[in-house]
Amino acid sequence: MEKERKPKNIFVQGAISPEKIAHSIAAHQSKTDIGGHSIFLGQIRADEKPEGKVIAIDYTAYEEMALEKAFEIREAIFEKYPLTCMHIYHSLGEVKVGEICLFVFTSSKHRKAAMQACDELVERIKAELPIWGKEILDTDNHVWKVNV
Amino acid sequence: MEKERKPKNIFVQGAISPEKIAHSIAAHQSKTDIGGHSIFLGQIRADEKPEGKVIAIDYTAYEEMALEKAFEIREAIFEKYPLTCMHIYHSLGEVKVGEICLFVFTSSKHRKAAMQACDELVERIKAELPIWGKEILDTDNHVWKVNV
């Protein structure tokens, strides 16, 4: 019988720590059918804007919709690629420059599936999840982040 | 003046620990022009062979040639993609099932370069570095790993 998958919380308050990433990796060492892990990490850049320099991004989300959509994306990616595991974490609230705001983690028997699934997940997360980044500037101004 | 790059040691004795990966990630938090990191991790699978079940892989390498080749690949990838950083670590000696034997880490301003460079690096490392894996079986036998 296949395990029924349910929406999981993807949101983390504040930055995602390197220790959390290490724990997540370590937790997969007992899964001895995994041959490759692919990880993507989004990090806050100190971009120079006409209005000032970015010092942090404050993330908000339409959480219930984002979780529903993340579940839908998750199911579609599991359907498309032979993955062993898939994890998505996104920050809410303030994340400072240099800190990590997105952690996508896919694992599979052979490397290609993990890599392709990870790439596709990142694209879909950025395009389809109702999350907004407010870029806080060193001038007390802010601008709304735009995904290109 | 451009910084001259020199061959770096890519070899690690035994498994690559999740803590080492966390430290490597944390070391990039001061580089505030990075927007995305792409990581690939190779993990030892407990494959079932006709001769027995894999319990570890014992890696050997033609080290001097591997380091020269890794440097050549590194330079070519830096030439091709706008990367901020690139790191390659490969195990030598015994790595048990579930443990990590390969850690490839690329960082760039925008995510695409890091992702594409990471994929290409992994392919080239597997195809071009003179490294050999001896799969140790639970039957006291061994078979030589074959990359497909």
Next chain:
Amino acid sequence: MPHTIHIKAFGMVAETIGSDSLEMENPGSSEALKQQLFKQFPGLKSMKFSLALDKKMIQSDTDISQGKEIALLPPFSGG
């Protein structure tokens, strides 16, 4: 029979409205709702945003039946 609808607002839309939620009399359809919002908050006219009904983005004019969850969503910028 008119009824009140509850609207959630996010990102720069919430900023323009000055709140992350508002209530109004149901204008009946998503297009009518937009016109009503433009009248009440002229700043929204120059802004790109979409409507979601019950957490699904709508692509064309859609009836707003009672009890629907309505949200105003500027372009996503997660990651």
Next chain:
Amino acid sequence: MPHTIHIKAFGMVAETIGSDSLEMENPGSSEALKQQLFKQFPGLKSMKFSLALDKKMIQSDTDISQGKEIALLPPFSGG
């Protein structure tokens, strides 16, 4: 004037030879070296392996001049 060459061996080639290095009189070229190895270690005949001279893989028959670093490399299987 004949001279001795030093050969490094790796992976299953080293296993077949029973050592990770060997010495022999220089047969003059990479093809001649292969024939010499096949005579000395018949197990190598059924084995896929390449030669590297001074850490560069060679694709065709190549002269082996004095002082070259010679290595026998089975198919790579890193990662």
